[in-house]
Amino acid sequence: MNTHASPKAPLSPADGHLDERSRRARVEPMSVLALGDGLYEVESGSGATYLIDVEAGRCTCPDHVFRNVRCKHLRRVAIEITEGRTPPPGQLALECHDCETAVFVDERTPEPVYCDDHAISPGDxxxxxxxxxxxxxxxxxxxxxxxxxxxxxxxxxxxxxxxxxxxxxxxxxxxxxxxxxxxxxxxxxxxxxxxxxxxxxxxxxxxxx
Known part of the structure; x- marks a missing residue:
């Protein structure tokens, strides 16, 4: 699966000093889906869905389109990537064939894929x-x-x-x-x-x- 859903990103001790958009990026429920080619889909807690181009720094939400700001959706994707819960551009999260654990692989990698516990090598x-x-x-x-x-x-x-x-x-x-x-x-x-x-x-x- 390529979807990562979490009610909120973990708070750090410095979060009291975050600006409002950064705070909302961390605490609001959102699900993040890596689509490949540096694109991500973010579904907010309200059910609205937006397309994010991380490398271009663009989002289809009104806050970014009409105010030209780095919205909470762009920030949330960046948080998920930095903290290892969502694959970075150029990679996708696919399920291990044997245990369904999410494995981050190059987006051109053919399935099936295997996690470290189920990958095999000569001698195994x-x-x-x-x-x-x-x-x-x-x-x-x-x-x-x-x-x-x-x-x-x-x-x-x-x-x-x-x-x-x-x-x-x-x-x-x-x-x-x-x-x-x-x-x-x-x-x-x-x-x-x-x-x-x-x-x-x-x-x-x-x-x-």
Missing amino acids: TVRDRETGSRLTVVDASDLRADHVQIREADCTVAEYGTNETYDPDVPVVGAIYPHASVRRHGPVPESLKVYVFPRTRLERVPTDS
């Missing part, structure tokens, strides 16, 4: 959602499941029978059976066959599991 232990088996990751690729060919099956990873319920445009991951100790970014033993899966078919196993 993962579980196959179809069989429950554990594997060790040896490669996390950017190649799509519908572009990678399985030679033995004469089809793509996406077309392979047990992968048909997973999105075809997700990256592929190479992993080995049985679970083995593979040094992170190290060589793969030649005796171990690497199987290729759609990324969304695998879930990371916590190290203490």
Whole structure:
């Protein structure tokens, strides 16, 4: 999700010295939605919705349009970005595929995305959602499941029978059976066959599991 809604931004000890617009930017209920391209949508507590261009310093509200001032909506977006609750220009907040935690990523990043707790790298232990088996990751690729060919099956990873319920445009991951100790970014033993899966078919196993 890209929406951040909060009843008010936290007050600081210096807030007693804020001007009226800055005070209202902090204390009034507003929800902020990052749209991409440096644009944000702000819904006020009254239900009115305005479009904000942060980099140009513009807002569609009457206070900015008719008085040419830095309104509370521009200030609220700046507060949300500074305090890490809303992504900055050039980024979007997307939900982690495995836990729905908001992850700030480049706005050109394709889904699915994963938070730090669910991202996988070579050497990590993962579980196959179809069989429950554990594997060790040896490669996390950017190649799509519908572009990678399985030679033995004469089809793509996406077309392979047990992968048909997973999105075809997700990256592929190479992993080995049985679970083995593979040094992170190290060589793969030649005796171990690497199987290729759609990324969304695998879930990371916590190290203490």
